[in-house]
Amino acid sequence: MESFIYYTIIIxxxxxxxxxxxIELINTSYGKKTPLDxxxxxxxxxxxxxxxxxxxxxxxxxxxVENTLxxxxxxxxxxxxxxxxxxxxxxxxxxSRVLQSLVFFGVLWFIGQILSIPFDYYDSFVIEEKxxxxxxxxxxxxxxIIKSTLIAIVLGGIIISLITxxxxxxTNLFWLPVLVFIxxxxxxxxxxxxxxxxxxxxxxxxxxxxxxKDKLERLALNAGxxxxxxxxxxxxxxxxxxxxxxxxWGRNKRIYLYDTLLDKLSADEIEAVLAHEIGHYKKKHIxxxxxxxxxxxxxxxxxxxxxxxSDMFTPIFDSMQNGMPNFHLNIxxxxxxxxxxxxxxxxxTNYLSRKMEFSADSFANGFGLGISLISALKKLAAQxxxxxxxxxxxxxxxxxxxxxxxxxxxLLST
Numbered sequence: 001m002e003s004f005i006y007y008t009i010i011i012x013x014x015x016x017x018x019x020x021x022x023i024e025l026i027n028t029s030y031g032k033k034t035p036l037d038x039x040x041x042x043x044x045x046x047x048x049x050x051x052x053x054x055x056x057x058x059x060x061x062x063x064x065v066e067n068t069l070x071x072x073x074x075x076x077x078x079x080x081x082x083x084x085x086x087x088x089x090x091x092x093x094x095x096s097r098v099l100q101s102l103v104f105f106g107v108l109w110f111i112g113q114i115l116s117i118p119f120d121y122y123d124s125f126v127i128e129e130k131x132x133x134x135x136x137x138x139x140x141x142x143x144x145i146i147k148s149t150l151i152a153i154v155l156g157g158i159i160i161s162l163i164t165x166x167x168x169x170x171t172n173l174f175w176l177p178v179l180v181f182i183x184x185x186x187x188x189x190x191x192x193x194x195x196x197x198x199x200x201x202x203x204x205x206x207x208x209x210x211x212x213k214d215k216l217e218r219l220a221l222n223a224g225x226x227x228x229x230x231x232x233x234x235x236x237x238x239x240x241x242x243x244x245x246x247x248x249w250g251r252n253k254r255i256y257l258y259d260t261l262l263d264k265l266s267a268d269e270i271e272a273v274l275a276h277e278i279g280h281y282k283k284k285h286i287x288x289x290x291x292x293x294x295x296x297x298x299x300x301x302x303x304x305x306x307x308x309x310s311d312m313f314t315p316i317f318d319s320m321q322n323g324m325p326n327f328h329l330n331i332x333x334x335x336x337x338x339x340x341x342x343x344x345x346x347x348x349t350n351y352l353s354r355k356m357e358f359s360a361d362s363f364a365n366g367f368g369l370g371i372s373l374i375s376a377l378k379k380l381a382a383q384x385x386x387x388x389x390x391x392x393x394x395x396x397x398x399x400x401x402x403x404x405x406x407x408x409x410x411l412l413s414t
Contacts, residue, residue, distance in 0.1 A: 002312075002315055002316055005312070005313075005316055005333070005337065006316050008337065009078060009316070009333070009336045009337065010075060010078070010079070012336060012337070012339060012340060013071055013074060013075045013078070013336070014071065014075060016339065016340065017067060017068065017071040020067070021064060021068075023391075023393065023394060023397060024060055024063075024064065024394075026391055026393065026394070027390060027391040027393075027394040028056070028057065028060060030389065030390075030391040030394075031053070031056070031387060031389045031390070031391070032053070034389040035389075036049075036388055036389065037388075037405045039405060039408045039409060039412070040378065040381075040388050040404055040405055040408065042378070043378050043381050043382050043388060043404070044382060044388075048382065051131060051385070052385045052386075052387075055127070055131050055385045056385070056387055058127050058130075059123075059127060062119065062122060062123060062127060065119075066116070066119040069115070070112075070115065073115070078317070081317065081318025083317045083318075083329070083332065084314070084317035084318035084329070085318070086104060086107060086108075087100075087104060087317065087326065087328070087329055090103050090104055097164065097168050097327065098161050098164045098165050098168065099161075100328070101160060101161075101164040101327050101328040102157060102160050102161055102164065104328040105156075105160055105328060106153075106156075106157070109152065109156070113145075113149065117145065120141075120145075121141065124136055124141060125138070125141075128239070131385065132240065133239050133240050133241055133385075134238075134239060135236060135237055135238055135239055135240060136237065136238040136239070140237065140238065144201060147200050147201065151197060151200070159185070162181065163178055163181070164327050164328075166178050166181070167308065167327045168327070171305075171308065171309055172305070172309060173305070174301070174304070174305045174308060175298065175301035175302045175304065175305040178301055179294070179297065179298050179301055182294070182297055183294060186290060186293070186294065190247050193247070194247060194254055198233070202233040202234055202235065202237075203233065203234045204231045204232070204233045204256070205231065205232055206230070206231060206232075207230045207231065207232055207257070208232075211267060212262075212267045212270060215267055215268075215271050216230060216270070216271060216274055219271055219274060219275060219278075219367065220274075220278065222367070223275065223278045223282065223367070224282070225253075225255075225278045225281060225282075229253055229254050229255060230254075230255050230257065230274070231254060231255070231256050231257070232256075232257050232258075232259050232262065233256050233257075233258060233259065234259050235258040235259060235260055236258075236259050236260050236263070239260070240260055240383070241258075241260060241383060241384045242258050242260040242261035242263075242264055242265070242380055242383050242384070243258050243260075243261065243380075244256065244257045244258065244261055244273050244274070244277055245277070246277040246278075246280045246281055246286070247286075253281060255274060255277045255278070257270070257273075257274075260383075261273065261380075264379055264380075264383055265376050265379055265380075266372075266375075268369070268372040268375075269372050269373075269375050269376035269379065270376070271369060271372065272364050272369040272370075272372035272373035272375075272376050273373070273376050275363065275364035275367050275369050275373070276360045276361060276363070276364045276373060277360070278363070279359065279360035279361070279362070279363030279364055280356065280360050282363060283356070283359050283360065283363065285356045285359070285360070288352075288356075289349075289352075289353075289356075292349065292352070293349075296345050296349075300338065300342070303334075303338070304330070304331065304334050307330070307334065308327070308330045308331075308334070311326060311330075312330075312333075313326070313329045313330050313332070313333030313334075314326055314329055316333060317329050317332070317333065346397075347396060347397065349400075350396070350397070350398070350399060350400050351396070353400040353401070354395075354399060354400065354401060354402045357400075357401050357402055357407070358402060358406075358407070358410055361373060361407055361410060361411055362410075362411075362414060365411055365414055370411045370412075370414070373411060374407075374408050374411055374412070377404055377407060377408065378404070378408075381404050386404065388403070388404055388405065390403055
């Protein structure tokens with residue numbers, strides 16, 4: 001049994017990566033030979049379309065190099081027993097099981113951060129810089145890393161410590177108190193993010209007075225949404241790319257517009273984008289996603305609880321610390337073994353998310369904003385160098401939003 005699990009983990013690590021590379025290459029090849037649909041032929045001129053294709057290839061190449069390196073390091077560390085060795089060193093020097101898990105995951109996270117920084121730097125200051133997207137400075141880049149690290153240490157440390165303590169205290173019923181904790185954490189995570197974390201990186205301000213605000217207030221009033229909850233964030237100090245997103249619930253619901261969005265879109269187009277975001281709120285998409293996420297989490301926690309009372313993963317990771325359930329080795333092994341199942345759930349959640357995007361588009365269209373939304377989506381695609389010809393299989397696996405062509409055709413058909 002141990003040998004079966006051992007080789008299964010290796011197959012999942014290596015095979016999963018090779019499958020992902022294959023899908024990426026299929027998607028790239030498909031894009032090269034697939035002509036643009038007439039409904040998106042005006043998104044790029046000939047020069048910018050060539051640039052978009054080049055941008056897509058360079059982003060993919062960098063991503064494949066990074067992912068391949070991470071898989072090689074992870075697989076090598078697993079085969080050579082470095083995870084077990086790390087566990088043994090920690091266990092010999094730290095008595096508390098909670099602190100053991102905290103240090104174990106902290107070391108792995110720190111190594112991952114160190115390895116990813118050069119790739120993040122290359123992405124921002126080589127690729128994004130080359131194509132005119134990057135507006136960040138090196139000082140801001142490293143300041144963001146320091147802030148993110150401190151947040152991860154504080155919040156991650158608290159979360160891991162509490163979950164480990166629950167595992168040690170309630171091993172056989174571990175999934176239930178952890179699920180309650182995740183429920184509470186999820187309900188208040190939005191407030192935590194928008195009130196504490198977001199302001200550490202971006203300035204947020206209410207939408208300023210003027211014609212645009214008047215237009216959006218009328219839309220919000222007609223849609224039953226408070227216009228006081230519309231904010232602008234200064235994303236332009238890092239990138240030229242535009243976006244908008246909805247977050248929160250109850251009095252804490254918020255819609256955030258990037259200032260780059262305001263610079264590139266007309267008032268009618270911004271109104272259409274806002275109507276789309278309000279559509280997510282009115283259609284209860286936040287709560288649907290929340291319920292599904294919590295249910296899936298509960299299933300995985302229950303499965304983990306069933307196998308976590310044993311020390312089955314301890315010898316697989318080549319650890320000498322046998323005889324008692326080991327939280328961090330069990331959860332690491334569980335994550336590796338059940339990763340493919342989680343990916344299958346991801347196909348469903350991505351499908352549901354794409355359906356929700358169509359629904360939110362339809363909501364905006366119901367206010368007579370369909371044409372303006374199409375125009376906005378085209379401008380955003382051009383602004384972000386979006387891929388207009390993704391392979392259908394790639395869409396199924398990776399896309400949480402429908403391809404632009406599908407969204408436009410759906411809006412024109414209603």
